[in-house]
Amino acid sequence: MATIEERLDRIYEIIQTEEFMTNKGLGNEIGFYIFDYDPEDEMLVRAHIQALKNRLNAPSSKRRVVEFDLYSILLKILESENLLTEFGSLEAEYGSEYLLEAVRDIASPEVYVQFIESQVEGYDLVFLTGVGRVWPVVRSHTVLNNLHHVLDKTPVIMFFPGRYDGTELRLFGRIKDDNYYRAFSLVPR
Numbered sequence: 001m002a003t004i005e006e007r008l009d010r011i012y013e014i015i016q017t018e019e020f021m022t023n024k025g026l027g028n029e030i031g032f033y034i035f036d037y038d039p040e041d042e043m044l045v046r047a048h049i050q051a052l053k054n055r056l057n058a059p060s061s062k063r064r065v066v067e068f069d070l071y072s073i074l075l076k077i078l079e080s081e082n083l084l085t086e087f088g089s090l091e092a093e094y095g096s097e098y099l100l101e102a103v104r105d106i107a108s109p110e111v112y113v114q115f116i117e118s119q120v121e122g123y124d125l126v127f128l129t130g131v132g133r134v135w136p137v138v139r140s141h142t143v144l145n146n147l148h149h150v151l152d153k154t155p156v157i158m159f160f161p162g163r164y165d166g167t168e169l170r171l172f173g174r175i176k177d178d179n180y181y182r183a184f185s186l187v188p189r
Contacts, residue, residue, distance in 0.1 A: 004041045007187040008048045011035065011157075012055065014186065015063065015125060020155060030148050031155035033186035036164040039132065039172050045159055049127060056125070066123040068116050070138060071130035077107045077115070100137065109142040117150045126151060128158040132171060141169055148182060157186055 002010075014020055023031040037045050049067065056065040078084050083106070091099045120126060131140045140158060147156065163170040164185060170176055 001189060002187075004037055004044060007035075007037070007189070008045065010187045011048075012052060015056075015155070015157075021063075021124065023153075023155065030152050030182060032144060032148065032183040033155065033157045034160050034164040034169075034183045035157055035186040036160045036162060036189070039161040042132070042161055045161075046129070049129060049159060053127070063125055064123045065125040065127060066120060067127040067129055068119070069130035070112065070128065070140075070143065071133035073112055073115055073130075074103075074107050074134050074137060077111060078103065081106055103137050107137055109138065109146040112138065112143050113146045113150055116147065120151065120154065124154060126154055126156045128156060131158065132161040135171055135175070140171070144183065158183070 020031070035045075053065055053067060055061065056063045075084070083090075083103075087099065090102070094102075116126070128140075128143070140160060144156075144158065160169065161171065162173050162175070164183070166185060168176065
C-alpha cells in the first residue's frame with residue numbers, strides 16, 4: 001500500500017500526461033477525479049496542493065490550474081448576502097436547523113456552479129478543495145453532479161477527506177456522502 005506522500009507525488013506525473021488532460025481512455029466519460037485521503041492528512045494535502053498550484057502555474061508550465069475551495073466560496077456567498085454578521089442572532093432566534101436550511105437555500109449547488117463557471121476561464125485544470133469544511137451545508141456529490149454540465153472538457157480533481165471506492169463517497173471515512181459513479185480515483189490507495 002502506498003503512503004500518502006507517495007500518492008501525492010504521483011499527482012503531478014499523472015496530470016502532465018496528454019491522456020489525462022484530454023480525457024483519453026475514459027470511454028467518453030467526463031474527466032472528474034477524486035483524490036481521497038485520510039482526514040488526519042489534511043494539512044499535508046493542503047501543503048501539497050499549494051506546491052502543485054505553484055509548480056503548475058509557473059511561467060514555464062504548460063498547465064494552468066485553479067483551485068476552488070468550497071468553504072471559501074460559501075463564505076463569499078454568505079458575505080455577498082450580508083449574512084455573516086447575522087449568524088449569531090439568527091441562530092439564537094430561529095435555531096441551528098433553521099439556520100442550516102437557510103444557508104443551504106442560499107448556497108445551493110447551482111450557486112457554486114455559477115461561481116465556478118464565472119471564474120474558470122483561462123484554466124485547463126480545476127482543483128476542488130474544502131469539502132470537509134463545508135459539510136453539511138454542501139455535499140460534494142451534489143456539486144459534482146451539477147458541475148459536469150459546465151466542465152465537461154476540463155479535468156477536475158476533488159480532494160476528498162475520506163474514502164472513495166469508485167461508487168460511494170464516505171466523508172471522514174464514516175459519513176455516507178452518497179453514491180457517485182462519474183468520477184475516477186486519481187491515485188488509488
